[in-house]
Amino acid sequence: MTMGYGRSAGIARLLAAAACALAALSAGTLIGSCQPEGAAPAIVRGEAGVLVGGDGETWPRFRGEHGSGIAPPTQLPDTWDAATGQGIAWRTELPLPGANSPVILADRVFVTGADETRREVYCLDAGSGALLWTRAVAEDYDGPAPRIHGMTGHAPATGTTDGQRIYEVFPTGHVVALGLDGNPVWQRWFDMSEDIYGHATSLVIHGELLYVQIDLGKPDIGKSHLVALERSTGETVWDIARPVQGSWTTPIVIAAQSPDGPREELVTSAKPWVIAYDPLSGAELWRVRCIEGDSAPSPIFDGRHVYVANIYAELTAILPGGSGDVTESHVAWSVPGLFPDIASPLSDGHYVWTLATSGALSCWDAATGAQHYLERLPMRLRTSPTLVGDRVLLISEAGEALVIGAGAQYEQLGGGSFGEAVHSCPAFACGRMYVRAERSVVCVASE
Numbered sequence: 391m392t393m394g395y396g397r398s399a400g401i402a403r404l405l406a407a408a409a410c411a412l413a414a415l416s417a418g419t420l421i422g423s424c425q426p427e428g429a430a431p432a433i434v435r436g437e438a439g440v441l442v443g444g445d446g447e448t449w450p451r452f453r454g455e456h457g458s459g460i461a462p463p464t465q466l467p468d469t470w471d472a473a474t475g476q477g478i479a480w481r482t483e484l485p486l487p488g489a490n491s492p493v494i495l496a497d498r499v500f501v502t503g504a505d506e507t508r509r510e511v512y513c514l515d516a517g518s519g520a521l522l523w524t525r526a527v528a529e530d531y532d533g534p535a536p537r538i539h540g541m542t543g544h545a546p547a548t549g550t551t552d553g554q555r556i557y558e559v560f561p562t563g564h565v566v567a568l569g570l571d572g573n574p575v576w577q578r579w580f581d582m583s584e585d586i587y588g589h590a591t592s593l594v595i596h597g598e599l600l601y602v603q604i605d606l607g608k609p610d611i612g613k614s615h616l617v618a619l620e621r622s623t624g625e626t627v628w629d630i631a632r633p634v635q636g637s638w639t640t641p642i643v644i645a646a647q648s649p650d651g652p653r654e655e656l657v658t659s660a661k662p663w664v665i666a667y668d669p670l671s672g673a674e675l676w677r678v679r680c681i682e683g684d685s686a687p688s689p690i691f692d693g694r695h696v697y698v699a700n701i702y703a704e705l706t707a708i709l710p711g712g713s714g715d716v717t718e719s720h721v722a723w724s725v726p727g728l729f730p731d732i733a734s735p736l737s738d739g740h741y742v743w744t745l746a747t748s749g750a751l752s753c754w755d756a757a758t759g760a761q762h763y764l765e766r767l768p769m770r771l772r773t774s775p776t777l778v779g780d781r782v783l784l785i786s787e788a789g790e791a792l793v794i795g796a797g798a799q800y801e802q803l804g805g806g807s808f809g810e811a812v813h814s815c816p817a818f819a820c821g822r823m824y825v826r827a828e829r830s831v832v833c834v835a836s837e
Contacts, residue, residue, distance in 0.1 A: 395834065418741075419633045440524055444670065449494040449817040449824075452548035452592035452763060453774060457642040458690055459736045461778045461818035465836045472809030473833055479822060479835040480519030481809075484511055489813035490592075492824040498522070499817075501826045505533075506546035509560045511549075514831060517821065523572040528564045534583035536561035541732075541772070541813070542638075546590035548814070549723035550600070552621055561588040565602055567624060569787065576624035580604055584613065590638040590686070595621060596669050598655070605637040605660045616641075616658065618672060628672040635662035637685035644667055644691040646710035655710055659689045659698050664708060676712040678721060680704065687730045687774075692737040692756060695722055699744045705754060707742075717755075723759035727752055734774040736782065738796060743775050743782060751775075751784070752796065762798040774815050778823075784830040785812050789827060808832050 446462040453459040472476025486503030494499040499514040509527040514520065521538040538561060540543055549558040559565045563582040567575040582589040584606045594601045600621040606613040612630040637660030639817055646655045646666075655666040655675055661682060665711040666675045683702035689695050695707040707722040728750035736743045741762065749767035754760065769786040774802065776783045777796060781803060784792045789808035795801040818824070823834040 392421075403726070419822070427538050429697065433521075446821075447494075447496050447819055448551070448553075448641070449492065449819050450552075451493065451550040451594060452491055452640050453688070453734065453776075453815055454818065455687060456644070456691065457594070457640060457694070457734075458692075458791045459734065459776045460738070461776060461823075463824070464778050466778065466823055466834060467806075467836050468804040470506050470756060470806035470834050472789075472807055475808075477806060477834055477836070479828055479833040479837070481765065481832045482514055482519040482521060483830045484512055484521075485524070486545070487543060487828050488826060489590075489828070490545055490826060491548040491713065491814040492817040492826050493549050493551050494569070494817050494819040494824060495551050495553065495556075497820075498552075499824055499831060499832060500549060500551070500558075502545040502549065502558050502560070506544065506561055509545070509562065509564065510555065510567070511558050511568060511572070513556075513570075516822070516824070516833075519831065519833060525568055525572040525574070527560060527566050528559070528577070528579075531562055531564070533562070533582065536563075536583055536588050537586055539587035542588045542590050543813075546588065548592035548640075550593045552593050552595050553609050555621070557566055557621070559593050561585065561590070561601065563589070565593070565600075565619070565624070567600075567621070575622075578619065578624050580617070582606070586636060586759065587684075592640040594641050594643065598622070599756075600670065601656065602639055603637075603639070603641055603658060605632060605634055605639075608635050608663070609633050610828050614660070616667070617671065630667070630672040632658070632659075632660070632665070634663055634665070635685075635741075637661070638689040639685050642689055642691055644696065644710060648675075648711040648713070653711075656711070657689050657691070657696055657699075659687075659702075659780065661684045664689060664698050664706075665799065666710060674713060676710075676716045676720070677718045678679055678706070678708050680706045680721070680724065684731065686732045688734040690735050690737060692739045692742075694739070695737075695756065697735045697737055697742055699727075699729045701729055701746070703729065705729060705735070705742065705744055705759070707756070707759060725754065725759040725761070727754075727761065728764065732772045736775040736777055738777055741796065745775050745784065747770055747772060751800070753800070763800050765800040767792070772813050776816055778818070783816065784823070785816065786814065788809060806834065
């Protein structure tokens with residue numbers, strides 16, 4: 391038995407956000423390709439309307455296409471072990487540690503590393519793991535030192551790519567754009583020094599804009615804001631205040647249906663609000679009051695509901711497309727449970743999985759919120775769950791992985807080991823899995 395793509399694709403709506411993302415990638419010049427010449431992209435859409443496969447060659451942001459945590463059609467071994475090399479295509483050690491996830495563009499893998507004084511972007515060959523180039527960022531920086539927590543480190547945020555450039559952010563406040571050859575294109579700096587754990591929100595691109603979510607302090611001090619940059623130049627297009635406290639969540643862009651017709655929404659989550667904005671103007675569209683505690687789990691969308699879950703709060707299914715405060719009108723369901731303080735939810739349109747750091751794994755019905763099971767795993771987990779076909783992949787803090795069935799009953803089917811601590815989400819492209827472990831990048835493949 392392998393971790394194959396086993397869920398059949400149903401009839402789905404074409405997401406406008408997916409079309410924009412794919413168009414942006416096709417506009418760039420890819421360095422290479424893992425598909426045979428002339429082959430059509432393997433785009434697969436799930437029954438709930440989520441683009442689950444992308445083109446199979448790119449993993450352009452945190453948790454992949456749309457931030458959903460859903461992998462393209464992928465074959466992986468039942469088991470793998472970095473110590474023995476079983477199922478491991480390659481493992482490459484890096485000079486500096488990091489907790490960010492890989493970004494993949496055709497045959498290139500991009501990650502970052504940092505310590506108290508250095509910040510670096512790395513580009514690796516996806517096929518061999520060879521380190522192709524290293525680019526230092528803000529080498530002469532002597533500004534405010536970030537308040538780094540041990541859980542996040544100095545390189546926790548995941549970058550993104552538009553097919554032409556790679557974009558990265560560090561807790562020092564530096565946002566950089568590099569060419570695919572590693573040469574600098576532009577650099578910006580934002581004051582993130584009051585982030586109590588160190589900035590860990592990942593970057594998101596939509597159309598011509600790059601979004602930088604900077605949530606700081608309490609809502610009443612007015613320091614949280616969301617910035618949209620012109621991705622080719624780094625110039626600010628808009629910068630709006632947010633009535634929320636500090637967070638470490640990453641936004642998503644979704645295609646919604648409003649009373650006035652289809653529209654795109656930029657969805658964010660931080661205590662106490664889930665807020666959706668117009669991606670082009672930054673104008674607020676709707677908000678739901680449902681978040682408590684420090685917010686790290688990011689929102690997801692299954693084509694029907696936006697799901698959010700956070701410790702001290704409930705798992706909440708929100709119907710997008712509203713206007714104003716829709717807490718009373720657009721919450722489809724909301725249920726209590728043992729919810730995460732770090733890991734984001736996962737949904738295939740039928741089920742929703744939530745994963746607490748303590749190891750409490752819950753499976754919920756996506757339509758009703760009914761709980762199918764609660765399994766207490768004997769491990770601690772910070773990494774968000776990932777759907778790989780009809781399997782769910784879980785990775786512990788210690789770098790041990792579990793593969794379970796994506797159904798209404800808990801069933802362990804396989805797993806593996808990465809040989810060191812892992813605090814980031816896996817990336818998938820060209821039939822392989824890439825994991826940024828604490829000190830290295832590990833590639834798992836079936837061949």
